Amino acid sequence: MQNQKCLILVLVGVFVLEAFAAKGKSSKKSLWPIKFPVKNNRGTTYYSMERLPQSKFEDASKFAVKHLKVNTGSANTYWKEELEKNLSVVIFKPGTQTIIGLNILDIRTLHTKSKFVCDRIFDMFSIDKYLISEGLAVDPNYRRQGLGEALLRVHVTICLEQHVDITASLFISDSSNRLANKLNYTCLDRLSAENLAKMKEKNPEKYKDTNEIACKYLAYSDIEANDLCVIM
Template sequence: MGSWTRPPTVAYPRVWLTFESRDVDEPVGSGRLVKYRVQDLPLERVEDAIEHMKKFFLRDEPMCSSVGLYKDPVGLEEFSELWRKVAAQKCAVVCFREGSDEIVGLNMLTVVSKDSPKEYKFKSAGLQMVTESYGGILKQAEIFEKYNVDHYLSAWGLSVSPKYRGRGVATELLRARIPLCRAMGLRVTVTLFSHPGSQIPAAKVGFYDEIVVTYQQLAEQGYHFPGVTHELNKLMTMTVE
């Protein structure tokens, strides 16, 4: 994951923001609101978080779903190990509903450093194609040079439990990066958003397009993701002062 470590002065686990939205099973238009919080993912919940990501993220994220990672035993184990390394950085965030320890949503945040691996090698052909295509887009952006930073915040997956969707949870998980970056001394956060369901909330909280490619362009480069029903894949950036 690189040389970056969480500053010892930043308490862990820490709540980054709270918000109000509908309770579980409350219909749209209901006036009954409950509190939610976005906080650091506790180390004792890492395996629960990985199970959530395997169950929901790998089926929902267009590229991962297209190559069938959710049913690839080798890919599942390799991605799980990657998520464990991500969680060890103590940057991943989780959303909980007040009075419940059920995982509402997750953002598997990671800090990328100049000395982080530039390429990943996996036994799973599907996972290798996903990471190679992402790496190619990232290489075009030249984030370290453009923004003159040694580290930036990125992510290996954003997911909201299906029964909590439509409550603005993804937006708040992304918004939590602002206080997190400020506390950690990070000025830039960059993520590949592969679906409008994440691109739209990212734009709401201040992300802007860094590199935009079509899935057709990826196919022309040898990265085929059959069955994806939308056009654009966006590397998006937000700067935090």
């Protein structure tokens, strides 16, 4: 049977926001929720993307623990702390409060710059902050419908709200790297094949299907930079 093909039509407002962001404009009107239809061979399903309410932090933390892996002793505590930054975005199952998609977001700043690979963006651009996704996941039962793309596209909305010019994230799966490329992200740093092999050896379950780990960025304003992708 031919694989199901789904077409996501993200709300026109998101694309309007991209135009506003490019021109440095802003809007006082609330942008949430962002509603969009997904068409497939069974018809059309309407989804709603929202800022994660505090009442759903516990559910979101459990969702993150289940679908996202982190190198830390207490994943639940780690994700709760990230969610408390009040930037994350969620997609609920239509007609319910069941989480089926989550993008855990943060804004990293120049004064907290560390050796984290994506913080090299501060050396590349004259900026003092950037938006990063700490983790993006979609329930396996709802994948291949464009929900992951919608969650990544919404970065432009958050950047507009927070007056941020750049988003950068570490993409550690082949599917997320393909999506970043589709949305015109540019490579900042890429893990070498040798180092990737070492990571696979240490954590084969996490990286068994990974062929590329890279930090990639997308700029929403006319700021120039060297586009050279450094091999880590």
